[in-house]
Amino acid sequence: MVHPLAAHFGNVVDEYEDGRPDFPPATVGAITAELGLAPGARILDLAAGTGKLTRPLLAAGYDVIAVEPSAEFRERLAGAVGAERVLDGLAEQIPLEDGSVDAVTVSDALHWFDMEAAFAEIHRVLRRDAGAGGLAVVFVGQDWRPTEWGEDLAALVTELRPEHPLFDGPSWQQVLRSSAGWGDLRELTVRAPAPASLEQILAYLCSFSFVAQMTPEERAGVAARGAEVIGEREVPAQLEVRFRISICRPAPDAG
Secondary structure (H helix, E strand, O other): OOOHHHHHHHHHHHHHHHOOOOOHHHHHHHHHHHHHOOOOOOEEEOOOOOOOOOHHHHHOOOOOEEEEOOHHHHHHHHHHHHHHHOOOOOOEEEEOOOOOOOOEEEEHHHHOOOOOHHHHHHHHEEEEOOOOEEEEEEEEEEEEOOOOOHHHHHHHHHOOOOOOOOOOOOOOOHHHHHHOOOOEEEEEEEEEEEEEHHHHHHHHHOOHHHHHHHHHHHHHHHHHHHHHHOOOOOOHHHHEEEEEEEEEEOOOOOO
């Protein structure tokens, strides 16, 4: 089942699309190069959201299938990439056949999964051809630190954010390393500038799960507080975005 907090993302589809940074071509190139993917390779973008990663993977010439549990996200995604590429499904029950994809990508969603079950399902749907392909996990973060208001806005996020049970216990890297059938984990970080504005920052703020669960009036109040924190201080036209990429392949002797 979808975690109760994640179930509220359908309330903030516009904020998610407008606020979350896009993947520039260079970052997509780094992901697919690390995976060793040939042109036209079949990629599953798991928990695809509004398609922040799905769309540039398609634009780069890959055959992409997006799996997303939120009906509201799926509707937005289908409008962008075609309904034939979008499936309703969970990471723990992927609606694809065994060995049917060359690679699986997960962007900003892994913490919502039952990780042991999800890693087993991802392992199941991956092909075992020629050592290429595998799993790419990406966490995306816009860097507010260079701004005059970055620390103040981060403090507001900390104040708003409740205890998050999904971040307790072993890290996802520990769970993956202890899961059967996986090889070594390789990690890298790509940095790229992305457009920024007051509107984008406030949309980003309102796209968090703990804000998505609020009423529309409460979310408007959060946006107002964010605008008050920034005040008259400058919002740069661009801010750096960090793409933390982790690559793992099925072990060579894995069945």
